[in-house]
Amino acid sequence: MTDLIQALLLGIIEGITEFLPISSTGHLLIAERWLGHRSDLFNIGIQAGAILAVVLIYRRRLWGMLSAFFGHDAPAIYDPLGITSTPAQSRAYAFKLLAAFAVTAIGGLLVKKLGWQLPDTVRPIAWALILGAFWMVAAEHFAAKKAAREGERTAISWTVAVLVGLAQVVAGVFPGTSRSAATIFAALLFGTTSRAAATEFAFLIGIPTMFAATGYELVDVLMHASEQTGQATNEDWSAFLVAFVASAVTAFIAVKWLLRYIQSHRFTAFAIYRLVFGVALLLLVPAGG
Structure with missing residues (x-):
């Protein structure tokens, strides 16, 4: 298998799994055992x-928040989930996204400085997949009971914003947790009872988080480019571009599908997938593999 085909497959896996609550990092770490190890910059x-x-997908929603953030009275914004927002609502939402991102950034830098990171072997990933499956079912169950008592809540509170930021830090420390799963179900368990609202916030907070992580890694690579072991001198940029484009295209399709799916379905199918996949890894992959 050529390197470009391997990169294409890794990009497709990333695009499919980044926003589905099944752990993109876990799937990539496992896929690399067959498709070859890649640099942190690549991943x-x-x-x-x-x-x-x-x-x-959210370009109109993002433009509305940006306009409202700087005080422009833009018209109500219609987002992909069919939710309209006034300028005041968009402004408040933007501040909550910033709060969640700040918590993630500070927590992420602290974790990196302290060196907290699980080994990227299959067994911890498998356990994260299994435990995450039960977390998903429990969170959605309690959110449904709360919605039945109080009605569906679509608002994102400041508490939810902070907890979603912390959830992203936890997902970064524990490969296999899934950033999207951690953020969606933190929102469902501690605030909003709407799958659509929780999913949207998880998607939108991923934009500054992942772009910042990519920029941080790129700066680190360029700063060490002159060193013999620098990643920039060894990175296959053609393979990187192929994987980047494949990831973007497949993620676009996956997100569009998920936004339709959650309108009438729970996340139970994803929990079952995580449980089966995690148990299979424990049974089929040797300890420490």
Whole structure:
């Protein structure tokens, strides 16, 4: 298998799994055992390709928030989920996204400085997939019970924004957790009872988070480019571009599909997938593999 085909497959895997609550990092770490190990720059960079798809899908929503943030009285914005927002609502939403991002940025830098990171072996990923499956079912169950008592809540509170920021930090420390799953179900469990609203916030907070992570990694690589072991001198940029484009295209399709799916379905199918996949990894992959 040629290197470009391997990069294409990794890009497709990233694009499909980045926003489905099944862990893109976990799938990429496992796929690399058959398709070859890639640099941190490659893995984070193709995640940015998937985030680009969300920017395109939510471009009107993002423009509305940007306009409202700077005080322009733009008309109500119609987003992909059919939700309209006034300038005041868009402004408040933007500030909550900034709060969540600030928590993630500070927590992420602290985690990196302290060196907290699980080994990227299959067994911890498998357990994260399994435990995440039960977390998903429990969170959605309690959110449904709360919605039945109080009615569906679509608003994102400041508490939810902070907890979503912390959830992204946890997902970064534990490969296999899934950033989208951690953020969606943190929102469902501690605030909003709407799958659509929780999913949208998880998607939108991923934009600054992943672009910042990509920029941080790129600066680090360029700063060490002159060193013998620098990643920039060894990176296959053709393969990177192929994977980036594949990730963006497949993520666009996956996000569009998921936005339709959650209108009438729970996340149970994803929880079952995580459970089956995690158990299969524990049974089929040797300890420490």
